[in-house]
Amino acid sequence: xxxxxxxxxxxxxxxxxxxxxxxxxxxxxxxxxxxxxxxxxxxxxxxxxxxxxxxxxxxxxxxxxxxxxxxxxxxxxxxxxxxxxxxxxxxxxxxxxxxxxxxxxxxxxxxxxxxxxxxxxxxxxxxxxxxxxxxxxxxxxxxxxxxxxxxxxxxxxxxxxxxxxxxxxxxxxxxxxxxxxxxxxxxxxxxxxxxxxxxxxxxxxxxxxxxxxxxxxxxxxxxxxxxxxxxxxxxxxxxxxxxxxxxxxxxxxxxxxxxxxxxxxxxxxxxxxxxxxxxxxxxxxxxxxxxxxxxxxxxxxxxxxxxxxxxxxxxxxxxxxxxxxx
Amino acid sequence: xxxxxxxxxxxxxxxxxxxxxxxxxxxxxxxxxxxxxxxxxxxxxxxxxxxxxxxxxxxxxxxxxxxxxxxxxxxxxxxxxxxxxxxxxxxxxxxxxxxxxxxxxxxxxxxxxxxxxxxxxxxxxxxxxxxxxxxxxxxxxxxxxxxxxxxxxxxxxxxxxxxxxxxxxxxxxxxxxxxxxxxxxxxxxxxxxxxxxxxxxxxxxxxxxxxxxxxxxxxxxxxxxxxxxxxxxxxxxxxxxxxxxxxxxxxxxxxxxxxxxxxxxxxxxxxxxxxxxxxxxxxxxxxxxxxxxxxxxxxxxxxxxxxxxxxxxxxxxxxxxxx
Numbered sequence: 001x002x003x004x005x006x007x008x009x010x011x012x013x014x015x016x017x018x019x020x021x022x023x024x025x026x027x028x029x030x031x032x033x034x035x036x037x038x039x040x041x042x043x044x045x046x047x048x049x050x051x052x053x054x055x056x057x058x059x060x061x062x063x064x065x066x067x068x069x070x071x072x073x074x075x076x077x078x079x080x081x082x083x084x085x086x087x088x089x090x091x092x093x094x095x096x097x098x099x100x101x102x103x104x105x106x107x108x109x110x111x112x113x114x115x116x117x118x119x120x121x122x123x124x125x126x127x128x129x130x131x132x133x134x135x136x137x138x139x140x141x142x143x144x145x146x147x148x149x150x151x152x153x154x155x156x157x158x159x160x161x162x163x164x165x166x167x168x169x170x171x172x173x174x175x176x177x178x179x180x181x182x183x184x185x186x187x188x189x190x191x192x193x194x195x196x197x198x199x200x201x202x203x204x205x206x207x208x209x210x211x212x213x214x215x216x217x218x219x220x221x222x223x224x225x226x227x228x229x230x231x232x233x234x235x236x237x238x239x240x241x242x243x244x245x246x247x248x249x250x251x252x253x254x255x256x257x258x259x260x261x262x263x264x265x266x267x268x269x270x271x272x273x274x275x276x277x278x279x280x281x282x283x284x285x286x287x288x289x290x291x292x293x294x295x296x297x298x299x300x301x302x303x304x305x306x307x308x309x310x311x312x313x314x315x316x317x318x319x320x321x322x323x324x325x326x
Numbered sequence: 327x328x329x330x331x332x333x334x335x336x337x338x339x340x341x342x343x344x345x346x347x348x349x350x351x352x353x354x355x356x357x358x359x360x361x362x363x364x365x366x367x368x369x370x371x372x373x374x375x376x377x378x379x380x381x382x383x384x385x386x387x388x389x390x391x392x393x394x395x396x397x398x399x400x401x402x403x404x405x406x407x408x409x410x411x412x413x414x415x416x417x418x419x420x421x422x423x424x425x426x427x428x429x430x431x432x433x434x435x436x437x438x439x440x441x442x443x444x445x446x447x448x449x450x451x452x453x454x455x456x457x458x459x460x461x462x463x464x465x466x467x468x469x470x471x472x473x474x475x476x477x478x479x480x481x482x483x484x485x486x487x488x489x490x491x492x493x494x495x496x497x498x499x500x501x502x503x504x505x506x507x508x509x510x511x512x513x514x515x516x517x518x519x520x521x522x523x524x525x526x527x528x529x530x531x532x533x534x535x536x537x538x539x540x541x542x543x544x545x546x547x548x549x550x551x552x553x554x555x556x557x558x559x560x561x562x563x564x565x566x567x568x569x570x571x572x573x574x575x576x577x578x579x580x581x582x583x584x585x586x587x588x589x590x591x592x593x594x595x596x597x598x599x600x601x602x603x604x605x606x607x608x609x610x611x612x613x614x615x616x617x618x619x620x621x622x623x624x625x626x627x628x629x630x631x632x633x634x635x636x637x638x639x640x641x642x643x644x645x646x647x648x649x
Contacts, residue, residue, distance in 0.1 A: 003375075005330035010337050010376040014386075017405075018378045031379045040340040061335050062410025062452065087406040090448040096441040103421040108552065115416035118335040119409050119445075124358060125342035126406035138477045141424050141507040142551065143461050158411065158455045171572040173591025190509030191578070210578045224437055226407050234462060256495055259532055260487035292607035294631035296493055297639045310639055312613030316632035 003034040012054050013063060017085065022068040022077020023053060061118075064153040087126050097123075097130045102139065109145035111154075147192050147209035150185075152216040157182040161228070162199070162219040167210045175213045180205070181223045188235035189241075195233040197225040204228075205235045245283025250278050257296035287312065336361070337369050341386065341397075342406050350395045359380075370395065414449035415456040418442060423461035427507060429470025465511035467529045473513050473528075476536045477502050483515065483541075486533035487526055491604025495532060501543035502523070507554055516543040525555060552583045558598035565602050565624065567595045569616030576608070576616065592616070606631060 011032045015023065029035045039047040040221060055065060055078070064084045068077040092100070104120045107113040124130050145151075149165065156163045163182055166175040181197040192209040238244060252275045253261060262268065267279040277300070280286075287308035288298055294313075299306040311321055336359060343358070344350060346609055356366040356616065371391050376383035387398040424430065425438040446453045447579030476483050483500045500515035503523070510527050517524040523546060523565055556621075558581070571591040582597040602624045609618045618625040 004372065006333040006337065007372045007375050009330065009334040010372065013334070013377050014376055020511070033375075049416055057331060057334075060410065060412065061331065061338070062408060066409075082405060085405075085407055088448050088450075090444055092441055093437075095433070096436040096444070099424075099438040100417065100421060100441050100445075100450065102434075103424045104417060104422060106420045107416060111396070111412070112362040112416045113366060114329075114332045114335070115412040116420060118332070118339070119413035119417040121339035121343075121359055122407055122409060125339040130358070138502075139474070140503040141427060141463055143353060143420065143423065144554075146554075156544065157442060157458045158415070161617055163546065168574070173571040182624060184458045184460065186459075188509065189462075189464065196423045208578075209381060211343055231458075234460065257493050259495065259530065263529070288611050288613070291613060292611045294606070294610050295634035295638055297635070306639075312595070312637065313610070313632040313635050313639075316610055316612070316617075316628050317636060319636075 003037065004183040008032065008034040008050075009054055009057055012051075013058055013080070015085055016058075016063070016065060016078060016080035017082065022079045024065070024075045024077055026075070029079070036059065042118055061280070079205055085086060087122060090126065092123070092128045094129050094131065096130050102141075106141045106143045108142050109144075111148060111151055112145065140264030143187060144190060145187075147212070149194075149209045149212040149216050150192055152218070153182055153194055153209065156216070156218060157185055157194075157196075160223050161215050162221060162223065163305065165216045166214045167207055168211045168213055170208075170211070178205075178207070179219070180207070181225060181227075183227050185209075186237070188234055188237050193233050193237050195231050195236070197223070199224070206233055206240075211219050226285055238285055242281075242289070244286045245281040245286075247282040247302075248279050249281055249282035249286060249302060249305050250277065250302060251290065252298045253293070254296040259294075261297075275303060291316075333369065333372075338372060338407055338510075340369060341373070341388075344388065344395060347397065352390060352393055352395060355395065367392070382561045383595075398537055401425050401496055409449045409452055411446070411452040411455050414445065414452045415459060418445055418449075418453060418456040418463060419459045421445070422456075423463055427463045427475065427479060427511075428465045428467035428469075429511075431471075431474065440509070454516065463507045464509065464529070465507060466531065469528045469534055470511060472536055473502055473505055476541065479536070480541050482537040482539040483513075484535040484537055485526065488530040488532060489604075490527075490530065490607060491601060497539070500526065500536050501541040503543055503546070504548075506551065506555065516546075516550075523549070552608070556581045558600060560598075562598040562625065563602050563621060565597050565599050565605060565621065566619040567597070567608075567616055568610075568619050569593050569595065569612065570614075572620045573612055573615035576612075580608075594619075603627060610635075 001143065001283040011034070012028065013029050015028055029039055035047055035051065038050050040206045059065060063080050065078055065080050073295040100120065102308065104116040107116050153163065165176045166179060179199040181199065182194055183196045186193050194207045196205065196211060241246055248266065251261065252271060255274055255276060260276055265278040265280050269277045271277050282305060287305055290309050291300060291312040299309045314321065333349065338576055340359065352363055352366060354361045367390070370388060373388045374387050377384065380479065419554055421438050421442050425435050425442065448507060467617065484503055485498050485500055487498060488498050489496050499518040503514045503516065506512045506514055510529065513524065513526040513528065567576055568588065569592050575595055577585040577593055579596050580597050582595050584596045586594040602621055605624060606628055609624060610631060618628060
């Protein structure tokens with residue numbers, strides 16, 4: 001049976017961490033049984049590929065591996081220096097540790113959840129006093145990341161690598177190819193968004209990860225544009241969801257109805273026994289939201305909003321748009 | 327089952343941990359690392375094959391009798407390792423998000439904020455990438471704090487709650503079970519009116535009272551939320567919605583069984599709902615972007631509601647002197 005990958009990685013890590021001088025590939029091949037096996041049963045190539053992959057994996061796990069191009073009479077040498085790999089002193093009290101335990105549980109995505117518990121394990125090994133009891137078990141913040149594009153985009157944003165993907169804009173019948181320099185990811189109301197530089201449109205754009213169809217492909221080369229100091233994905237997305245609107249709409253709402261509108265109303269006036277008049281912020285998407293209230297609501301103005309809601313209701317009622325033959 | 331990367335990550339920390347704790351108990355170590363005893367034993371079977379030279383015999387001499395763990399040739403291989411970029415990112419993004427949760431106890435928020443600073447310092451440049459990922463949790467702070475108090479004191483809650491499906495206010499007594507945040511924050515509780523487990527979105531709570539009466543929720547298996555907060559029962563009635571390209575968002579917002587592509591770029595979405603009548607708002611919202619195919623009653627209700635709403639506009643028009 002082939003030697004398990006975890007065992008191989010562990011051996012490579014221990015070799016690199018425990019040497020004071022750089023080790024050549026040949027020396028590592030002699031020290032790690034799995035490499036020797038791959039070399040003997042496979043080929044030089046098979047061993048080389050395995051070694052390169054493993055090195056990348058260990059780096060992904062945080063190990064700093066120094067490469068000395070000329071360490072051993074012209075042969076490349078590798079080592080993981082202790083001073084560069086040691087966790088600096090960190091003193092967390094029990095309260096801080098408990099709060100971090102709660103935080104580390106929030107990721108619902110495999111890679112991030114693995115990384116968060118890995119971080120806690122390192123801190124625990126370094127002596128941070130985590131309690132084993134699950135505190136706050138009735139408090140469950142969750143960060144979902146069901147979108148398949150999440151993981152590749154996270155890596156691309158981290159490494160500042162351009163990507164391309166097929167994207168279906170809201171309301172579009174077919175997806176389009178987009179070429180993007182990914183800046184930042186933001187999760188808002190349970191959905192993930194990407195902000196970045198759209199190379200074809202030569203402008204900053206925000207994408208919703210759930211609308212990316214197909215694979216996220218890594219592109220060669222570096223970013224061409226400069227990354228802004230501060231990327232406020234949330235503000236862009238919130239504006240699209242109608243937040244932060246400055247225009248005002250006036251609606252009549254039945255007495256016991258429309259609670260979500262009442263909580264954001266700028267003004268509420270009693271009309272009669274049955275109706276109240278509300279002034280509410282008029283942002284993107286309000287027409288669709290107001291249609292939901294059906295006969296409990298009448299839009300008074302502005303006219304474009306009133307027409308939008310009437311048209312939506314006519315559609316549901318099976319009527320043609322106003323002014324058009326049925 | 328954990329993958330090779332996670333297992334390696336864990337074993338590297340495990341050796342550091344075991345070094346300080348000769349004779350550590352298997353059960354305790356497994357708990358500390360958040361893994362099953364079986365997973366730990368599996369790690370302990372791998373570790374004796376690891377070391378700096380398999381031929382020189384420099385392998386980790388770690389063994390266990392299934393109860394305690396011994397490391398016979400402890401050396402200094404096992405120093406605490408610094409945090410990797412992904413580890414720092416995962417922990418910091420989560421910690422900042424939770425610290426921003428409205429209604430979180432001030433003590434916890436401060437502890438988290440202090441911890442974030444310390445982790446940032448310890449992670450150094452590996453903390454930088456965490457600024458590229460952000461998560462916002464939303465909650466109504468006062469409602470959250472009241473429910474948190476009811477949970478920790480084990481007390482019953484009274485709610486005046488807006489029913490989105492019905493469009494009106496309801497009053498109910500709820501035995502709180504947990505607060506779940508996924509974008510919005512929800513109270514999961516046993517609703518004494520409907521005698522069922524329900525989710526209440528905090529921004530739809532108009533009024534809340536923590537009652538003196540103790541909470542007494544029936545013993546229930548925690549629901550698995552991995553597929554989403556809304557998980558319809560297998561025998562819930564089926565709802566079929568056909569949408570055009572402009573209504574594709576329905577598939578992003580509603581947990582569904584299937585979403586079949588239509589030739590015009592739209593979707594035929596099949597979902598289940600315990601209460602299809604509660605989808606009336608969706609039916610009204612769709613406008614020209616889609617329609618309810620089934621059940622027929624829901625489509626009829628939506629049509630009747632739209633007709634009634636349009637009559638309201640006609641009356642309003644006459645009052646205002648419009649056509």
